[in-house]
Amino acid sequence: MAVGRVSPVPREARAYQGQRAGVVTRLVAAVLDGVVVVLVLTGAYAAWAGLLFLIDPRGFTFPSPGPFSSFLAGFVVTVAYCTLSWWLGGRSYGCLVMGLRVLGPGGRPLRLVGALARAVVCAAFPIGLLWVAVNRNNRSVADLLLRTSVVYDWQVHPNS
Amino acid sequence: MALDAAVGVSVLALRTGDTVVRVARRRISSGARHLPRPAVPGSARSSRMVQALVELGADRRAELRRTVTAELARRLDLLVPVVLSEVLRRVGLTDLVLDYLDVDRVVESVDLDAAVRRVDVDQVLRSIDLDAAIALVDLDRAAARLDVDAVVRRVDVESVLDRIDLTDVVLQRVDLDALVRAVLARIDMVGLAEQVIDGVDLPEIIRESTGSMASESVRGARMQGIAADQAVGRAMDRLLLRRGVRRGIPPAGQVPVQPGPEG
Numbered sequence: 418m419a420v421g422r423v424s425p426v427p428r429e430a431r432a433y434q435g436q437r438a439g440v441v442t443r444l445v446a447a448v449l450d451g452v453v454v455v456l457v458l459t460g461a462y463a464a465w466a467g468l469l470f471l472i473d474p475r476g477f478t479f480p481s482p483g484p485f486s487s488f489l490a491g492f493v494v495t496v497a498y499c500t501l502s503w504w505l506g507g508r509s510y511g512c513l514v515m516g517l518r519v520l521g522p523g524g525r526p527l528r529l530v531g532a533l534a535r536a537v538v539c540a541a542f543p544i545g546l547l548w549v550a551v552n553r554n555n556r557s558v559a560d561l562l563l564r565t566s567v568v569y570d571w572q573v574h575p576n577s
Numbered sequence: 578m579a580l581d582a583a584v585g586v587s588v589l590a591l592r593t594g595d596t597v598v599r600v601a602r603r604r605i606s607s608g609a610r611h612l613p614r615p616a617v618p619g620s621a622r623s624s625r626m627v628q629a630l631v632e633l634g635a636d637r638r639a640e641l642r643r644t645v646t647a648e649l650a651r652r653l654d655l656l657v658p659v660v661l662s663e664v665l666r667r668v669g670l671t672d673l674v675l676d677y678l679d680v681d682r683v684v685e686s687v688d689l690d691a692a693v694r695r696v697d698v699d700q701v702l703r704s705i706d707l708d709a710a711i712a713l714v715d716l717d718r719a720a721a722r723l724d725v726d727a728v729v730r731r732v733d734v735e736s737v738l739d740r741i742d743l744t745d746v747v748l749q750r751v752d753l754d755a756l757v758r759a760v761l762a763r764i765d766m767v768g769l770a771e772q773v774i775d776g777v778d779l780p781e782i783i784r785e786s787t788g789s790m791a792s793e794s795v796r797g798a799r800m801q802g803i804a805a806d807q808a809v810g811r812a813m814d815r816l817l818l819r820r821g822v823r824r825g826i827p828p829a830g831q832v833p834v835q836p837g838p839e840g
Contacts, residue, residue, distance in 0.1 A: 428778060429800065430796075430800060430803070433803055439802075439803070439805070439807065439809060439810055440806065440809055441802055441805035441806050442799070442803065442805070442806050445798070445802055514795060515798070515799055515802055550809055550810070551813060551817070553814075553819065555810070571799065
């Protein structure tokens with residue numbers, strides 16, 4: 418006797434589950450992830466400033482990191498955030514909101530190395546996401562390089 | 578009467594002769610000579626004598642008839658079976674009946690209905706050993722010649738069913754527990770439940786009853802995102818002069834698939 422399960426996905430969205438997502442949905446998810454990264458950087462900056470204030474209240478001034486330091490910090494946070502989220506749950510916060518899932522080659526979940534490599538490519542060349550609109554298979558530059566996919570998956574899995 | 582009288586006269590003559598001989602023998606032996614004198618007139622004596630002769634003759638004739646009848650019956654008992662057997666053997670009774678007897682006419686003249694009415698069928702049936710009769714019948718052979726389909730076609734099944742309380746029969750004779758178990762064993766209960774849930778769209782009901790504005794907003798944003806993806810994809814295909822459907826974006830109404838695209 419086959420044991421199935423009841424899909425919590427709305428009926429009108431079931432036809433799209435498992436298919437590669439388009440550029441609009443992925444852009445929205447990327448923007449949300451960018452907001453998360455900005456929030457993390459802001460929090461880190463506030464924590465750093467607060468730590469400096471506690472150390473020297475009289476000579477306290479807000480730290481003003483240079484462009485390279487800011488860019489590097491943003492790059493590192495983005496890579497770390499994306500790597501951990503894709504590796505551990507298969508989706509970042511933006512993907513969670515938009516109902517997306519990042520899969521590795523063959524539709525398998527991403528491993529740590531694969532998630533790290535994809536995060537580096539996406540952070541270093543974010544405009545490669547727009548290639549989804551051009552590519553016939555809805556694949557970005559990172560997807561083409563690393564044979565990954567981003568699919569619609571509204572269902573919440575226990576390990577995500 | 579004259580015959581009886583003649584017989585009586587003959588008998589009387591014989592008896593008189595016998596008496597005369599015996600009396601003469603006694604007279605001669607004793608030497609006495611006493612003769613009886615008549616006590617009544619002559620005409621009366623003659624009438625009584627005739628009457629006595631008639632009675633004597635009738636009795637004797639009846640006795641002779643009985644004797645002759647008995648003797649004749651005894652001789653006929655011995656003679657008739659032998660004669661009849663020899664006659665029938667020579668005549669051929671069966672052929673004789675068939676040649677000279679119109680059996681159809683005889684049968685037509687018989688009131689068979691009245692004869693049947695006089696038959697005690699119950700008594701006849703009681704006298705028949707049905708078990709022995711059935712044992713003599715080759716039922717398998719008889720059943721092989723029976724057109725069961727024709728018999729069944731003539732049966733009024735509806736009438737039979739009307740006379741039967743099927744509910745009571747089922748309750749009395751059917752093991753309902755075993756029946757229910759067998760039915761349940763054949764039913765994919767999980768699949769059935771899924772069909773029912775899918776038919777009533779239970780997830781939708783749950784979402785509507787417990788969902789928040791946020792989940793509704795997320796759902797709307799996701800659907801709008803999908804719609805925008807399709808629109809952009811079609812626009813890019815037209816812009817790039819590509820035909821066909823984008824792989825990865827199914828047309829509306831396609832059967833849903835599980836996650837797991839090719840790499």
